[in-house]
Amino acid sequence: KRPAGAPDKSLARKVTKVGVVGAGLMASQMALLFIRRLHVPVVLTDIDQARVDKGVGYVHSEIDKLASKKRISPDEANRLKALVSGSLDKAAFSDADFVIEAVFEDLGVKQQVFAEVEEHVSPEAILATNTSSLSITDMASKLKHPERVVGFHFFNPVAVMPLLEIVRAEQTDDATLATAFSIGKQLKKSSVLVKDAPAFVVNRLLTRFMGEVIKSVDEGTSFEVADKATEPLGLPMSPMILLQLVGSAVALHVSETMHGAFPDRFSVSENMKKFVAAGKGAVWQWDSTGAQTVDPEVLAL
Ligand code: 3HC
Secondary structure, X not given: OOOOOXXXXXXXXXXXXXXXXXXXXXXXXXXXXXXXXXXXXXXEEOOOHHHHHHHHHHHHHHHHHHHHOOOOOHHHXXXXXXHEEEEOOHHHHOOOOEEEEOOOOOHHHHHHHHHHHHOOOOOOOEEXXXXXXXXXXXXXXXXXXXXXXXXXXXOOOOOOOOEEEEEEOOOOOHHXXXXXXXXXXXXXXXXXXXXXXXXXXXXXXXXHHHHHHHHHHHOOOOHHHHHHOOHHHOOXXXXXXXXXXXXXXXXXXXXXXXXXXXXXXXXXXXXXXXXHHOOOOOOEEEOOOOOEEEOHHHHHO
């Protein structure tokens, strides 16, 4: 059954090579998924060789783990590993038909990335973005071919979370959207078409929820109480653990975007600003027995 709002699947184009801009954790997880599900070459780029190497290394090590768990054969592992490569030069995308960016959550940076990629790819190549909250329409606005831009928003951990938010910008054409849905299906994700609104649907809800938990800490509730109080809700992860998974820098960017869009409903937490300034992704630390305590450095912030 065609997902609600998806265009006719006959418009979908075949994807034979994928480019990923950024080689951070989200980008590397996406690269791995594309390789495993599409079996096409995937090239990762980033701003320096160390980051590129780290991204490619992540993909290789995850493939090794799959082989050691006997989920894939050693031959398959070698075939999959050979599909990933890294480059510092976006010219490596010249024959890619689907390029997705997962760089720093800043509109100007993302527009610049898309403008650079557009120099190297064919006019039909799709430019997708994994942005968590920014406007896809704004991201497309400066391009020669804005109709090939689409939001393609994964959730952490990418390999496990089934949802994919597909976002249609004002300029997105039907062939781009149909191809996005087709890729979502090949990736075995549950795709939904969402409006190009700040933080789309999921992060809009999540940011409000997480924001209120963190606000209670700003107002004097301890981290432990704020976190543990949600336990009876039966969520798969407590808010502070989820914050660690997402990364406080990303969560802060999203809350700032939401505050800009809806100042009466979203606030930016002073504690979040402090975590990010101190380079703290997480509240908790684990000792050698596996016991979990609030990081004393966080308490001192
Ligand atoms: N990376 C890759 N795989 C992981 C993983 C990770 N970080 N964590 C767990 N997994 C895999 C495990 O290997 C296991 O796979 P298997 O069944 O094939 O062996 C599977 O997930 C289940 O793992 P576990 O049984 O160990 O763990 P849980 O039952 O506790 O489930 C979870 C783990 C699925 C991550 C669960 O805790 C969960 O759903 N958490 C909520 C995550 C969430 O809300 N994500 C959305 C964040 S918002 C976001 O990303 C948007 C962004 O824009 C900010």
